[in-house]
Amino acid sequence: MTAAARSEAEALLARVRELAPGFRERAGAAEAARRLPQESVRELLDAGLARVLAPRALGGWELGLEAWFAVVCEIAAADASHGWCASLIVHHSHWLGSFAEEAQREVWRDGPDVALAGSVLPVCAVTPVDGGFRVSGRSPFTSGVDHSAWVHVAGMVPSSAGPPAWTSFLVPREQVEVADTWHTTAMCATGSRTVVTQDVFVPHARTLRFSDLIAGTGPGSDAHASRLYRLPFAAYGPLGFVATMLGAAQGAWQLLRARIAERTGPGGERAADSPFAQTGLARAAADLDAAELLLRRTIALTYADPAPDEGRRARSLRDFAHAAQLCVSAIDAVLALSGTAAFARDDAIGRAWRDVHFAAAHVSLNPDNANAHWGRLQLGLERAPATKIY
Numbered sequence: 001m002t003a004a005a006r007s008e009a010e011a012l013l014a015r016v017r018e019l020a021p022g023f024r025e026r027a028g029a030a031e032a033a034r035r036l037p038q039e040s041v042r043e044l045l046d047a048g049l050a051r052v053l054a055p056r057a058l059g060g061w062e063l064g065l066e067a068w069f070a071v072v073c074e075i076a077a078a079d080a081s082h083g084w085c086a087s088l089i090v091h092h093s094h095w096l097g098s099f100a101e102e103a104q105r106e107v108w109r110d111g112p113d114v115a116l117a118g119s120v121l122p123v124c125a126v127t128p129v130d131g132g133f134r135v136s137g138r139s140p141f142t143s144g145v146d147h148s149a150w151v152h153v154a155g156m157v158p159s160s161a162g163p164p165a166w167t168s169f170l171v172p173r174e175q176v177e178v179a180d181t182w183h184t185t186a187m188c189a190t191g192s193r194t195v196v197t198q199d200v201f202v203p204h205a206r207t208l209r210f211s212d213l214i215a216g217t218g219p220g221s222d223a224h225a226s227r228l229y230r231l232p233f234a235a236y237g238p239l240g241f242v243a244t245m246l247g248a249a250q251g252a253w254q255l256l257r258a259r260i261a262e263r264t265g266p267g268g269e270r271a272a273d274s275p276f277a278q279t280g281l282a283r284a285a286a287d288l289d290a291a292e293l294l295l296r297r298t299i300a301l302t303y304a305d306p307a308p309d310e311g312r313r314a315r316s317l318r319d320f321a322h323a324a325q326l327c328v329s330a331i332d333a334v335l336a337l338s339g340t341a342a343f344a345r346d347d348a349i350g351r352a353w354r355d356v357h358f359a360a361a362h363v364s365l366n367p368d369n370a371n372a373h374w375g376r377l378q379l380g381l382e383r384a385p386a387t388k389i390y
Helices: 003-033 038-047 065-078 080-096 101-107 210-215 239-262 275-303 310-343 348-360 367-378
Strands: 116-118 125-129 132-142 150-157 165-172 177-179 193-203 207-209
Touching: 003 038, 003 065, 003 080, 003 348, 038 080, 065 080, 065 239, 065 275, 080 101, 080 116, 080 239, 080 348, 125 150, 132 150, 132 165, 150 193, 150 207, 165 193, 165 210, 207 210, 239 275, 239 310, 239 348, 275 310, 310 348, 310 367
Parallel strands: 116 150
Antiparallel strands: 125 132, 132 193, 150 165, 165 207, 177 193
């Protein structure tokens, strides 16, 4: 990161820290509404979240993965759902950088402060037509769709020359419907509803094959000088999800520390004097520190020369999954030290515990998949056929 970019990243982080108390205050209402408040969305976009990884040539800042990681951790410490949606605002702008330059200019024609949402499951029926495709289907788990101006959905493009190609289709929000399917016990405010496309036309310029995303060879990747747009997806893809978990667990740990410092027992004894509390705090903090170190190493390796090969990508995916498990271990310890108070419906620690466990269930963080993939390569075996994204 250049000195100018570092200064921009520090200014952004300072702004986010100013906004975080508001996110924390709105967390309960956001959970009940099952979506982010418009006030929060406006603050995130006004702060420049959509510019963090967007190309400079089109008004973005190109601040890099470190800035993405730091900002998401800070926001998620206030509320995991805010952190998750903020992460996707950052990430989808970067994702757009892999689409054809024509699509990038169309989305950002009025500036880069635009939120996008997406679903990667290839569930849509796709029919090739002149100039593009007709797309229909129900795409679930589209986080933040209520506050997004564009969405991308996925389907398999048939081919007479080989197997169908897993492809992403970029569509204006007004051309789709949203089904209210998001009724969960955690990460409620992410509003991860189902996008319904009904025979929507998508031109070729607004499509992206996942094979190109995985390899870092999207049609728009060479339109910008920064290597940021030519990184292989598996080397960094799950970062925002784990950063959300880490930030949420760190925020819960900080809140617990403050509660223990203030708590006294029936006889006036201080909770802070308890060895159980002292060692529990230490062990949880050590897990969180270990997770952060793993993630920072993964970020560094993503940029290292040469570009991450399959072995390095496999290690990154293994480390993302392991960092997620460390966050789960830490939040479990925080909950155990919190007592029954954390099970109150609106308790911030209890909400963080639910959210961290929910986020850990994301398919990209499955430890069995990631560990088996890395282990196979270490043992000289070929990649399992089902591991398409790696």
